[in-house]
Amino acid sequence: MGSGRPVARLVSPVIVRLGVMAALMAAIAVLGVVLSTAAVNYLTHELQPAAAANQNVYQDLTDMSAAVEAWSSTGSVAAKDDYEQALVRLPADQQRVRQFAAGDNELELLVLRQERAARDWITGYASPRMQAKGGTPATPQQVRSGSQLFNSVRSAHQATTEAFDSRVRQASTDASFRLKGTILAVVLLAIVAWWLVSRSRRRLTAELTQPLLDLEAVVQRMALGDHEVRAQQTGPKEVRAVASALNEFADGQARARAVEGRIQTELRTLDTARDDFVSNVSHELRTPLTTIAGYLEMVAEEFDGQLQPRHEKMLEATRRNVTRLKQLIDDLLALSRAEGCDSDMEPVDLALLVREAVTDVRITAARRGIHLHVDTPEAVVPVLADRAMLHRAFCNVLTNAVKFSDQNGSVEVALRTTGTVAEVSVADHGIGIPAAEIDRLGTRFFRASNAVHNEIAGTGLGLRIMQTIIDRHDGDVVIDSTEGEGTTVSVRLTLQPDEVPAPPLHELVDAEEVLGTDPGDDLRPGAAEIDPTLPRIVPAFPRRG
Secondary structure, eight states, X not given: OOOOOOHHHHHHHHHHHHHHHHHHHHHXXXXXXXXXXXXXXXXXXXXXXXXXXXXXXXXXXHHHHHHHHHHHHHOOHHHHHHHHHHHHHXXXXXXXXXXHHTTOHHHHHHHHHHHHHHHHHIIIIIHHHHHSOTTOOOOHHHHHHHHHHHHHHHHHHHHHHHHHHHHHHHHHHHHXXXXXXXXXHHHHHHHHHHHHHHHHHHHHIIIIIHHHHHHHHHHHHHHTTOOSOOOOOOSSHHHHHHHHHHHHHHHHHHHHHHHHHXXXXXXXXXXXXXXXXXXHHHHHHHHHHHHHHHHHHHHHHHTTTTSOHHHHHHHHHHHHHHHHHHHHHHHHHHHHHHHHSOOOOEEEEHHHHHHHHHHHHHHHHHHTTOEEEEEOOSSOOEEXXXXXXXXXXXXXXXXXXXXXXXXXXXXXXXXXXXXXXEEEEEEEOSSOOOGGGGGGTTSTTOOOHHHHHTTOOOOXXXXXXXXXXXXXXXXXXXXXXXXXXXXXXXXXXXXXXXXXXXXXXXXXXXXXXXXXXXXXXXXXXXXXXXXTTSOOOEEEEOOOO
């Protein structure tokens, strides 16, 4: 397949032709205007003034003839003055006519004939009569001679006037012809230019536009998911290069999809193997741990009061580590279930779920003297959720808040709705999280340095489990923490348009029955409000796509 011509070689001839046609049209238009202007100038500034001067010559002679007759019949001084004035004007008018006729043999002869006839009439009749005494009538012979001489003047002037009229008509025709010729030439060139443009357009459409349209259609089909379509390498060189690159890109995508398919298959295999491994290991670890825990209880009961303090510490450390291992196994199983299994989504009242989670954590909080302040709306707050998993997520958040709070401190739990979003915030006033470590929260087995330093028990999986569960509910987790002041964890979920049915009356476990204390302050809605002027939440867990 040929490499094709560049776009410049396709477009350049069209531009050159159009440029040449435009230049020709401009040149013809300028030339026609110049010629037409010259013809009009010749007609209006030379020919017509000369014709007018020729008429003035005859008018002067006519005025002189009338003055001669008046002088002969009346002897009026005014008649003599009129004669002399016409005689003065006559040479100037003749000079103007003579200058125009110079070089035109025919007109020059006619003008010369007219001047001779005028001179003969003046010298042979007009001048002698004006020199005679005024009021003296001319003899019949003088009248016949003067009439013949003036008839010669009239005949010569008529021939000269016809020659001037012929030239005026010819000049007008020439000017009109030049103007019309210019217009016709410009129109013809415009037609030729339109024909060239149409021909070039068809050619460019066939060689440039159509390949681009075909390329656009291929891109649109690829965008719609047709992974088998490929672009034809036709048209100019640049279009072929784009088509080739597009085909290479499509081939690369096909290879990437094949690799992605294999990777997904391997990942599913690995997920299955991981789940099996976690289940098997958890089972294999749980059994000996249960046995160890049983024997520890037997030893503690059998040697109650007989062990030395050193042995008591060793026994307590063993119990603590067995409990930690059990918690780690439970967390691993919970994380595996959260990441691997499908959620059973159903409409859930988020306010009721939060209150249930608070109830589950109250006993643990009461052991450390920590007060839980709950503020939830009385109305149903509907969300689509897996009840068990979402309950586990809130329990993890509340447990952490209690765990990292100072002794006899407080934890505020609030549920707010804004538009289509429900936000559950849990705020404590404990040890907080170092600013440099906030971005690492949610990493498996990561624990803040101050929690490790204070020897606070934990597996480092609680936040990870909670984040995974919230992600499966298309929610967001946001954390704002200041070391030494406390931490606020906010969970945002999307409200459902259809409310869940009203749940049966739910009563929290009376803390007085469990602990023998008065929990009135803890259960008051709105007991502790979160200050809205605090710095906004730092996103510790950005949403995963």
